[in-house]
Amino acid sequence: MTAQPVGRFIYRLYRRLERLRPELHYLFAEITRRCNLSCRHCGSDCSAASQGRELSTDSWLKIIDYFKARFQPPPAVVITGGEPLLSPGLETIAAHLGENGFTWGLVSNGFIYDPARWQALLDRRLASATISLDGDAAGHNGLRRHPKAYDHALKTLGFLAKAGLSQLDVVSCVYPGNLDTLDNLAETLHGLGVPAWRLFRIFPIGRAARDPALLLDAAGSWRLVDWIRDRRPRWLERGLDLQLCCEGYLPFAIDRQVRAQPFFCRAGINIASILCNGDITGCSNNHRDFAQGNILRDDFLTVWRQRFQDFRRRPWLRGSDCQGNARQRRCPHWDDCQGSSIHLWTKSQARPAFCYLDDQPGRA
Amino acid sequence: MRTIKKALFFLALGSLSLILAACYGPPIDVRATWLGRRIVRLLDGSNRPIAGLVVESVDQARHLGQTDANGEILLDTELNMPVDGTFLALDVDGPANGGDFADLSLVIQPGDDDEINAYPTAKNAN
Numbered sequence: 001m002t003a004q005p006v007g008r009f010i011y012r013l014y015r016r017l018e019r020l021r022p023e024l025h026y027l028f029a030e031i032t033r034r035c036n037l038s039c040r041h042c043g044s045d046c047s048a049a050s051q052g053r054e055l056s057t058d059s060w061l062k063i064i065d066y067f068k069a070r071f072q073p074p075p076a077v078v079i080t081g082g083e084p085l086l087s088p089g090l091e092t093i094a095a096h097l098g099e100n101g102f103t104w105g106l107v108s109n110g111f112i113y114d115p116a117r118w119q120a121l122l123d124r125r126l127a128s129a130t131i132s133l134d135g136d137a138a139g140h141n142g143l144r145r146h147p148k149a150y151d152h153a154l155k156t157l158g159f160l161a162k163a164g165l166s167q168l169d170v171v172s173c174v175y176p177g178n179l180d181t182l183d184n185l186a187e188t189l190h191g192l193g194v195p196a197w198r199l200f201r202i203f204p205i206g207r208a209a210r211d212p213a214l215l216l217d218a219a220g221s222w223r224l225v226d227w228i229r230d231r232r233p234r235w236l237e238r239g240l241d242l243q244l245c246c247e248g249y250l251p252f253a254i255d256r257q258v259r260a261q262p263f264f265c266r267a268g269i270n271i272a273s274i275l276c277n278g279d280i281t282g283c284s285n286n287h288r289d290f291a292q293g294n295i296l297r298d299d300f301l302t303v304w305r306q307r308f309q310d311f312r313r314r315p316w317l318r319g320s321d322c323q324g325n326a327r328q329r330r331c332p333h334w335d336d337c338q339g340s341s342i343h344l345w346t347k348s349q350a351r352p353a354f355c356y357l358d359d360q361p362g363r364a
Numbered sequence: 365m366r367t368i369k370k371a372l373f374f375l376a377l378g379s380l381s382l383i384l385a386a387c388y389g390p391p392i393d394v395r396a397t398w399l400g401r402r403i404v405r406l407l408d409g410s411n412r413p414i415a416g417l418v419v420e421s422v423d424q425a426r427h428l429g430q431t432d433a434n435g436e437i438l439l440d441t442e443l444n445m446p447v448d449g450t451f452l453a454l455d456v457d458g459p460a461n462g463g464d465f466a467d468l469s470l471v472i473q474p475g476d477d478d479e480i481n482a483y484p485t486a487k488n489a490n
Contacts, residue, residue: 011376014369021365025394026384076384076392105390130390167383167391196391246386261377270394271386283387343387 008252012335015264019312024304026266027067027075028273028284031060031093032082036111037144041173041214043206043285054276055295057089061096063274063295068100070301075272076103076127080284082276085112091120098125105129105167109144110153118159128167131157135178135185143173143214154192161193169196171245174224175214182227190240199224200245203344204353205285218359225250225356228258247344248356249337267342268292268311272304282311282342289347310347314339333357402439402447402472403479406431408462414484416461422469423449439472448472453484464488 032054035042055063067074077097084090084106097104105128106121133153134140140150160168170189174182182199189197201221202214216224228244235242244250244258246265255262267282268290274280278296279288280303290310293303310316317339331337339345344352357363373382385391406414413435419428428451431437439447449472455465465484472480 007376010372014372014376017365017369017372021369025382026386026389026392028386028389076394078386078389078392080389103392103394105392107388107390128390128392130385130388132388167393169385169391171388198385200388260383266384266386270384284389285387 004253004256007256008336011252011262011264015338018264018266018269022269022304022308022312024071024075024272025270026078026272028078028080028271029060029063029093030080030082030273030275030284031055031084031090032087033276034086035081035083035109036086037083037109037146037149039109039144039207040211041143041175041202041206041208043203043208052277055274055278057087057092059278059295060089060093064093064096064100064102066300068102074100074102076105078105078107078128080107083109083111085114085117091117091124094121094124094126103127108132108156109149110156111144111146111149113152113155113159115159118156118163122163122165126165128169129160129165130169130171131160132172133157133170133185133189134173135181136188139178139181142177143175154188157189157192157194161195167196168194169198170194171198171200173200173202175202175216176220177213179216179220179223179227183231186231186235186240186242190235190238195239195241197240197242198245199228199242201247201354203247205287205343218354218356221248221354221356222360222363225254225258229254232258247341248354249333249340250356251333252336263336263340265338265341268308272300272308274300282308285343287343287346290342311342317345331358402476404437404439404451404470404472405479405481406435406437406453406468407481407483408465408486409483412462414455414462414465416455416457417465417484418454418456420452420454421449422452448476453482455484 085108106126107130110131131153134143137150141147172185201216202208204215208214225244228242232242243260249263252262267286271283272280273284274295275284278294279291280293280295280300281291292307340352340355344354381393383391383393406417408414415431415433415435417431419437420426421428429437451470453468453470458464464487466487468482468484470482
């Protein structure tokens with residue numbers, strides 16, 4: 001046997017154990033849905049005005065206390081939105097996380113270039129930040145629908161890269177309009193001193209679902225995978241760890257070339273989210289069908305232990321093949337794929353919104 | 365169970381570093397925990413700050429920087445090091461910055477305060 005099949009087999013055992021004995025490592029805290037941009041592809045349909053009641057800052061402080069008391073070790077907390085910097089409670093929440101020993105990080109569009117605010121977050125033990133950058137000025141501003149979005153994000157990235165943040169990365173949404181500009185973006189990020197970069201397909205939820213021009217088809221998606229396979233080794237040598245995002249199963253041998261860790265959808269297994277309305281779910285972009293409870297009325301630990309079964313036991317995803325037909329054959333990838341990423345599903349659909357292999361069978 | 369998972373993860377991938385970066389979330393080493401952050405303040409016998417003392421981590425064999433005008437240096441796990449252990453403060457500029465001080469070995473325990481005052485001895489003191 002060669003190393004690859006052995007590694008794949010052991011990783012399969014590892015994933016099975018994780019599903020049988022789930023441990024919460026990573027908690028998304030969606031503290032607001034307000035946003036200062038109105039991106040064409042936004043999966044949350046975020047906008048300047050909040051579209052509903054949101055948990056108060058005091059509620060988030062209580063949630064933090066709860067997780068410190070009930071989870072040993074406490075999960076890493078990821079503050080997300082909307083745009084978290086629009087929340088007036090951000091610094092208070094951040095201070096409470098830092099004072100209570102949480103490892104915490106932040107997701108931002110980088111549009112608010114305010115070094116003093118970012119420094120205040122660093123002083124509150126911000127461990128990790130992710131900033132969005134989707135191409136050159138035209139590509140980024142077009143997707144973000146703001147003429148200054150690129151300049152602002154670049155300044156924010158430059159500041160954070162020099163601030164000595166222990167983990168900083170950029171995420172890029174790849175679509176037909178920027179697929180051919182990735183080499184330029186790699187040079188830009190390297191020039192800024194950004195150490196890590198993840199590339200996403202835009203997936204069809206929120207506004208993106210209504211804008212098919214933003215979606216890579218199967219051939220375009222494989223072009224992205226092939227680009228990463230080709231560029232990743234040389235950019236790693238230069239200090240930029242570029243990789244494919246967590247979305248979508250790929251065979252182990254390919255996966256090892258495009259991701260630091262092979263595919264494993266950890267939503268509901270190691271990852272949970274509390275959304276701004278209190279809903280408890282897996283990843284924050286999982287369809288609302290997958291909400292498991294609400295923090296305002298449910299005990300999180302009970303929810304974590306007793307619910308989340310749709311995430312952990314996935315035979316319900318095998319009712320059809322990935323073309324939506326009654327299953328006539330067993331997909332040879334099922335044991336590793338397990339239905340791919342939960343965020344590609346709704347409860348009512350018969351197949352994931354995208355599959356690298358089923359949508360272009362020749363690459364299987 | 366956790367040990368078995370870690371062992372399988374290591375065997376499959378050749379790494380123990382489990383860095384999660386779910387969906388658009390940032391990458392976080394979920395096995396890392398904050399060990400804290402401390403300010404060490406170095407003062408002379410009259411409680412005046414001593415600037416310019418070089419501080420090193422003995423355990424890590426690392427140069428950590430120099431005390432500032434307030435006599436302070438920040439020990440921070442963002443430097444990927446514990447903030448307890450044995451540290452050494454060295455006077456490298458002789459009589460400048462308030463006098464010539466003997467080397468000070470400083471042991472910080474996990475339960476110590478977040479701000480620590482320490483007092484190097486002046487070399488010419490009796």
